[in-house]
Amino acid sequence: MNVPVEEEEVEEEKEEMPAIVVEPEVQEEPKIEEEPSVIEVEEEVKTPENEVPAIEISNVVEEEPEQQEEKKSAEELVEEENEEIEQDAKETDRDSGIDEEMEIEDEDAKLARNEFFPIWSKPKDFAFDLNLAKEVFEPLQEFVRKRGFYQAVPTLDVLQRAQKCIRLFNVKPPREDGMPLPFPFIPEKYSLYGDKGSQNSQIKDDFSSLVLALKKLSTSSDEMTKIEAICKWMTNNLDKIPTEALVNERKTISKHNFHAELFSSLCRLCGVKCIVIKGRRKTFEEDSMSDRLTCKAAWCIVLVKGQWRFIDASLPSFDTIIETVPTFEQNEEGLPKSMNARKLTSLRKIFMDCYYLNDQEIMINTHFPNEEYWQLLCRSVSEEEWEQSATITPFFYYLDLSLQMKTSRLIRCNGHPLIMSFTYPVEKYLTFVAELYDDQRMVVPDDTAFITLEADLRIKSVTLQIYIKSPGHFLLRTFCKDLASGENGFLLICTHDIEVLKENAFSEDTPSTPPAGRQGWGPADDTLLAGISPVSHRQSVIECSNDILDLTFDSKRDDIELRISLIDSKGVDLSRRVIHWNDNQRLYVKVNSPGNSSCVLTYTV
Numbered sequence: 001m002n003v004p005v006e007e008e009e010v011e012e013e014k015e016e017m018p019a020i021v022v023e024p025e026v027q028e029e030p031k032i033e034e035e036p037s038v039i040e041v042e043e044e045v046k047t048p049e050n051e052v053p054a055i056e057i058s059n060v061v062e063e064e065p066e067q068q069e070e071k072k073s074a075e076e077l078v079e080e081e082n083e084e085i086e087q088d089a090k091e092t093d094r095d096s097g098i099d100e101e102m103e104i105e106d107e108d109a110k111l112a113r114n115e116f117f118p119i120w121s122k123p124k125d126f127a128f129d130l131n132l133a134k135e136v137f138e139p140l141q142e143f144v145r146k147r148g149f150y151q152a153v154p155t156l157d158v159l160q161r162a163q164k165c166i167r168l169f170n171v172k173p174p175r176e177d178g179m180p181l182p183f184p185f186i187p188e189k190y191s192l193y194g195d196k197g198s199q200n201s202q203i204k205d206d207f208s209s210l211v212l213a214l215k216k217l218s219t220s221s222d223e224m225t226k227i228e229a230i231c232k233w234m235t236n237n238l239d240k241i242p243t244e245a246l247v248n249e250r251k252t253i254s255k256h257n258f259h260a261e262l263f264s265s266l267c268r269l270c271g272v273k274c275i276v277i278k279g280r281r282k283t284f285e286e287d288s289m290s291d292r293l294t295c296k297a298a299w300c301i302v303l304v305k306g307q308w309r310f311i312d313a314s315l316p317s318f319d320t321i322i323e324t325v326p327t328f329e330q331n332e333e334g335l336p337k338s339m340n341a342r343k344l345t346s347l348r349k350i351f352m353d354c355y356y357l358n359d360q361e362i363m364i365n366t367h368f369p370n371e372e373y374w375q376l377l378c379r380s381v382s383e384e385e386w387e388q389s390a391t392i393t394p395f396f397y398y399l400d401l402s403l404q405m406k407t408s409r410l411i412r413c414n415g416h417p418l419i420m421s422f423t424y425p426v427e428k429y430l431t432f433v434a435e436l437y438d439d440q441r442m443v444v445p446d447d448t449a450f451i452t453l454e455a456d457l458r459i460k461s462v463t464l465q466i467y468i469k470s471p472g473h474f475l476l477r478t479f480c481k482d483l484a485s486g487e488n489g490f491l492l493i494c495t496h497d498i499e500v501l502k503e504n505a506f507s508e509d510t511p512s513t514p515p516a517g518r519q520g521w522g523p524a525d526d527t528l529l530a531g532i533s534p535v536s537h538r539q540s541v542i543e544c545s546n547d548i549l550d551l552t553f554d555s556k557r558d559d560i561e562l563r564i565s566l567i568d569s570k571g572v573d574l575s576r577r578v579i580h581w582n583d584n585q586r587l588y589v590k591v592n593s594p595g596n597s598s599c600v601l602t603y604t605v
Contacts, residue, residue, distance in 0.1 A: 112208035115215050120265045121249050123276075130373065133181040136174045140184065140378055143169050149379040154389075155407055159361040162379035182275070182301060182308040184376045190224075190309075190357040192231055193349055203229060205237050214270040223304045226270045227357075230263060231313065235352045236345060238315055256314075260298035263313040273303040277310075279369035282391045293387065299355070299367060301374070308376070310363045312355035315348050324393065324492040326435055326479045327443055347491075354394035365392045395491035399480055400425050404461070406496065411476075415502035418466040422480075422493075426460045429483040429525040433490060434464055436498075437475040444474065454540045455524035457533075462520070467504065474498040483529050530605040531556040532587060542601075544593050551589040555582055563604045564589060568597050 144150070149162040163186055173183040203213045210233050217226050234241070241262065247253060253261060260276050267274035281297035299312040324347070355363075360376040368386045369375060390409050406420040424430055434451045436444045449468040455461070468474060476498055479490040522540025527533070536552040560582065566574040577592040578601070591601065 108212060109208045112211035116211045116265065116269060117249055119268050120246060120262075123250075123261060123265065124268070128176050128179070128181055132176060133174050133183055134373060136171060137183065137373065140166070140169050140171055141380065144378045153407060154364075154379060154381045154385055156361055156365070156402070159364070159377060159379055159381075163361060163377065165378050179273075180303070180306050180308075182374070182376060184360070184378050185307050187307075187309070187359040187361075189359075192228065192353045192356040203233055205240055207237075207240055207242055210237075210266075211269065214266060218269065218271045220271075223272050223302070226272050227267070227302060227304065227311070230266045230270075231311070231352055231356055234259070234263070234313055235315065235348050238348070254296075256296045257298040259314040260300050260312075263300050263311065267300070267302060275301050275308075277301055277369050277371075277374045279367060279371075279374075281312075281367045282365075294368075297367065299363075302357075304357060309357040310355070310360065310367075311357060312363075312367065313352070315351055324395070326433060326477070326490050326492075343489075350398050350491075351394050354397055362397055365389065366394075391495045393492050393494065395480070396493040399430065399482060399491070399493065400428065401480065401493060403494065409495075410497045410499065413468065413498060413500045413502075413504075415500075415504045417504070418468075418498065419463060420466075420496075421461055421463045422478075423459065423461040428460070429529055430462075431481050431483055431520070431524060431526050432462050432464070432478065433481075433519050434466070434476060434478045436466065436468070437477070439473050441475070444468075449474070451519055453520040453524075454522055455520060457523060457525070457528070457538060462524070466498070468498065468500045469504055471500045471503055474500065483525055527603075531560055532562075532603070532605070535586075544591070547593050549591040549593060551591070553587040553589070555585050555587040560587070560605065562587070565602045565604075566591065566594075566599050567602070568594060568599045574599065 144162050144165050147162075147165065149158060149165075152158045163184060166184060166186060173185070174181045203209055210229075213229065214226065217229065220226070243258070246262065247258075250261075257276070257278070264274045264276050276298055277300065278296075278298045280294040281299075283293065283295050297312075297314065299310060299314070301308050301310050364375055364377060364381050364386070368381075368383065372380055375381060388408050388410065390403065390407055392403075396403075402423045404421040404423055406418070411418060422432065432453055434453070436449050436451060438444055448470055449466070451467070452465045454463050454465075456463070464478070466476065474497075476496040477492060478494050478496075480493045481490045520540075523532075523534045523538060533554040534551075535554055536550065542549065562580060564575065564578050564580055566578050568574055574594050577594060578589065580587065580589045582588075
C-alpha cells in the first residue's frame with residue numbers, strides 16, 4: 001500500500017524539519033501517479049546543500065500569503081474604510097438632494113391639489129339676475145326687428161350692422177351691485193398670440209406650477225394677464241392636464257364639458273368671473289352629410305374690462321386636425337405628410353386664438369347656446385337658421401376671409417355649374433383649392449366632376465366653379481393656404497353639402513381642370529409672389545383675334561428663370577410658337593397664334 005508508507009515517511013520528516021509543509025499539501029489526494037513528486041522532494045530535503053533553501057522556500061510558501069494578508073489588512077483597512085465612508089457620504093448627500101427635490105415637488109403637488117381640487121369638485125358659476133338683463137335686452141331686440149334685420153339672412157355683415165344699433169338705441173348695459181351683466185356690445189378685437197409678449201411665459205409645463213402661479217395672480221386685478229396665462233398653458237400643454245385624476249375627483253363631468261369646466265375652475269382660482277355656457281357646436285371633422293351635423297359642447301364667457309367675452313378652451317385632438325388636411329397632403333394611411341408636434345401645436349394656437357375673447361357675431365357661426373340670451377346678439381339667430389348656414393371653421397376667420405355667396409350649408413343644383421366667391425384683405429397672399437366627395441366620402445374623379453378657380457387680383461377675390469355631371473349628394477370642402485407664411489399648409493375653411501337634381505352634360509365650351517396640379521386659371525397670388533405681376537391681361541381667358549398675342553408683366557428682377565409652354569386641346573405641344581424676354585424689369589411674352597383652337601398657356605418659375 002503506497003499511501004500508508006508515504007504517511008509514515010512524511011511524519012518522520014515533519015519531526016526533523018517541522019517547517020516543511022509541502023508534502024502534506026501534495027498528499028491531500030491519494031493518487032498513485034503523484035509518488036515521483038514525493039520522492040523528489042524527499043531527496044532534495046535530505047541533501048545538505050539544499051537544506052537551508054528548502055527551509056526558506058517552505059517558509060515563503062507557508063508564511064507569505066498570511067503575512068501579506070495580515071499586512072494588507074493592517075495597512076489598507078483604514079484606507080478602505082475611509083473610502084467606504086467617503087462613498088457613503090457622497091451617496092447620502094446625493095440621496096438627500098434627490099429627496100429634497102422630491103420633497104419640494106411633492107409639497108408643490110400637495111399644495112396645488114389643496115388649492116385647486118376643492119374648487120374643481122364643487123363647480124359654481126358666477127350668479128346674477130338674468131331677468132334684470134333681459135328687461136333691458138328685449139326692447140333693444142324689438143328696435144332691431146323694426147329696422148328689418150330679421151328679414152335678411154344672418155350673415156356676418158348683417159349681424160355686425162345689427163350690433164351697431166346699440167349706439168342708436170343708446171342703451172347702457174345693466175348692472176347688479178355695481179357689476180356689469182352679460183349684454184350685447186360692440187366688440188374690441190383681442191389676439192392671444194399678437195405682438196405683445198406674454199408675462200406668463202415662465203410658468204412650467206406641469207399642472208401644479210400653473211395652479212400655484214394662478215394662485216399668486218389672484219391678488220392682481222388684471223384679468224387679461226390671468227386669462228392669457230390659462231389659455232397659453234392649455235394650448236401648449238394639453239397632454240399635461242391630469243385628466244384621469246380630475247375625472248376621478250368629479251365623476252359626473254362629461255367629456256364635452258371637461259375643458260370648459262376646467263377653464264372655469266382655473267378662472268375661479270385666480271379671481272376671474274366666468275360662466276359655463278352649454279349648447280351645441282358644428283362639427284367640421286366629420287362628414288357633414290351624415291346625421292352627426294352637430295355635437296354637444298360647452299364654452300365659457302368671462303368678464304374682461306367691463307365686458308363679457310366668449311372663450312372656447314376645447315382644443316382639437318390629433319384626429320380632428322387630420323380632418324382639416326386635404327387629401328393630396330395625406331399619405332397612404334390617411335395621415336398628414338408633414339404633421340408633427342410643432343405643427344399640431346401651431347394649429348391648436350390658431351383654434352385658441354380664434355375663440356379667445358371672441359366676438360359674438362363670429363361665435364354664433366359655430367356655437368349655438370341652449371339659452372338664446374347667451375348669443376348676446378341684437379339680431380338673434382334661430383336654431384333653423386343656424387343649422388342651415390355653411391359650416392365655417394376657425395381658419396376661415398384666422399385668414400380674414402369673407403364668403404360672398406352660397407352662405408347656406410345645403411346648395412341645390414339643377415344641372416348648372418355652381419359658383420361661389422371668397423374675398424380677403426389686399427395685403428394677404430392666399431391660394432385656394434377645393435375637393436369634392438361623393439356620399440361614400442371618396443374623391444370624385446375628374447370625368448364625373450371637377451372644380452376650377454379664378455382669382456381677381458384687383459379686389460383680392462377668388463371664384464370657384466363646380467361642374468358635376470351626375471345627380472346625387474356631394475360634399476364640397478374648400479381649403480386655403482397663406483403663401484406668405486406657408487408653415488401651416490392648406491387649412492380647411494368651410495364645407496357645403498351639394499345636391500345635384502339634374503344631369504349636367506359637359507359641353508365643348510366647359511373649361512377643364514388646369515394642368516400642372518393647379519386648380520386656378522389665370523394669374524393669382526402665387527404669380528405675384530413669384531415676382532411677376534400682369535399688366536396687359538389679368539383675366540384667365542384670353543381671346544386672340546390676331547395672328548400674334550402680346551402679353552406684358554411687371555418683373556421685380558431681370559434674372560428670373562421662366563419656362564412657358566403652349567398645349568392645344570388635343571395635347572399637342574406648341575411651345576415653339578412662344579418666345580419671351582426680360583427688359584428693364586418687364587417681362588414680354590409673344591405667342592404666334594395656332595389658329596382657331598383652344599390652348600393652355602402655362603408659366604413655370
